[in-house]
Amino acid sequence: MPPIRVDLRSDTVTRPTPAMRAAMAAAVVGDDVYGEDPTVNALEARASALSGKEAALFVASGSMGNLVSVLAHVPRGGEVILPSETHILNDEAGSYSVVASAAVHPVVENARGEMPIEAVLDAIQDPYDSHSALTSLVVVENCHAHSMSRPITAEYLRALRAAVPSHLPIHVDGARLFNASVALGLPVAALLADADSAMFCLSKGLAAPVGSMVVGSAAFIDRARRARKLIGGGMRQAGVIAAAGLVALGDDEFGTVARLADDHRRARTLADGLAAQAGVVSPGGCAQPTGGLLDPARVMTNFVLYAIEGGDSRRAAYVQQMRAQGVAVMAYNHGQVRAVTHLGVDDADVDAVLAASERALAVTS
Ligand SMILES: Cc1ncc(COP(=O)(O)O)c(C=O)c1O
Known part of the structure; x- marks a missing residue:
């Protein structure tokens, strides 16, 4: 061949750009499990600012970011409503079940990659019926890969948020969230305005070698950080890889957005x-x-x-x-x-x- x-x-x-390699070589590092890696801290602050969320967490991969989000939102035996073609359901080795002990309720999405809102409402279980798993989370994938990686609009999220009971969090699997942002001409913060949490990848179109970000409220990120530790995702001098992510998210000529x-x-x-x-x-x-x-x-x-x-x-x-x-x-x-x-x-x-x-x-x- x-x-x-x-x-x-x-x-x-994608391979890291020359600017990323230079930043990785020069990165100032510390022990991130102690919260002492200045480069990781800067990347988390940047992700938090860009997403309009209170706090952020650097994780090794998109799959890890989704898993810690499920662990942080969903109690054991809780149920996750998600699109039937979504990555969390089909492509993460069943981690929602194996690690988080969560049940899933797939909803068939339309050609825009959206679950019809009536179908989401229909999937919510009666919390007073002891037969049912407790509905605990709604997931949206943006871009939605299997619909030709369509960007999901802010209007859809707004309508979903308005329809779904306020105690139910919405998590965005935003592996390619910046593609959606560029395609729709909207900042990431606008695409997440009606989401409680999100994961986005640095290692796909943004070209960093490793890493994804989880964003949400400070309390959610505290739980996600503990979940990251639980699954062995606490990294030490992770600034070496976070440095490439900071280059990716930069708004100078080296940024890859x-x-x-x-x-x-x-x-x-x-x-x-x-x-x-x-x-x-x-x-x-x-x-x-x-x-x-x-x-x-x-x-x-x-x-x-x-x-x-x-x-x-x-x-x-x-x-x-x-x-x-x-x-x-x-x-x-x-x-x-x-x-x-x-x-x-x-x-x-x-x-x-x-x-x-x-x-x-x-x-x-
Ligand atoms: C929609 C979606 N979510 C999550 C992931 C997981 O990312 P990773 O490969 O970094 O675990 C991917 C990876 O392709 C993806 O396409």
Whole structure:
């Protein structure tokens, strides 16, 4: 197999920028479990300011951030209402159950990645019925990966918050929250105004090597910090990695937030090109439920989900043919192919991917 020239499997494959590496080498550090790492403290203060929340916690990964949030919000045996295609439910090794002893109540989301609000209300259990698990948390994923990584609007969160009883917290799995912010032209704080807590990743499109942030009230973050310790996530001189996150969230020329717009533009160009290729069809599921050809207008951030006419065996051959040309795409759920743009993908790469796809389709037809 030739080496991978263009890696579109995920934005997690991004490598730290030169500015990040320099900041990591120069980072002033201390013991973060004692709260004494100045770089981690600065990153937490930055995350708190950007999110409009009282406090923040640096964690090793998005999965850890979601898990400590569930542990901090949900009592043993409590129930979490969440979208049925969401990462917490399907892609975190069942940690909500194995570690947090929580039950889940999945709600089928629409093509915008939103759970219908009436369905959320319907999922809330009667707290006075001893048969029922106690509904304890509502989760929203923003961007919502399986709907083509659609950004969830502030209006939806506002309507959800207004409808759901005030004692029920709302947590946002914002692994790609900054993509949503850039796509919608709204600050992250506005997207979280009606959420009680959120997790966002530094290690995806923002290109830091490691780490995610959890944000919320000071009392929530105290509980999340204890939960982080419980699961072995207390890190010591973590400033070495936090330094890269601070660069990512900086508003100078080294920050990696504003450039997400380039990834979104390239994803749209890629989708436009793919949609014109014979054999590329609608991805189905909540990514594009209408059937027919791929609709490039569904692409609002950096994910392109599409399907290959001819079913699973042709998709496997297509993915293999792409890889043979040095292009890595991912075989995703529901027979889909996933292509994600990021810092390591430029305009010429998009052209090369489209040419490779044309050839892969021809060879497998
Ligand atoms: C929506 C969503 N949430 C959470 C995560 C978990 O992040 P991590 O891989 O850092 O654990 C991911 C990772 O891809 C994700 O896509």
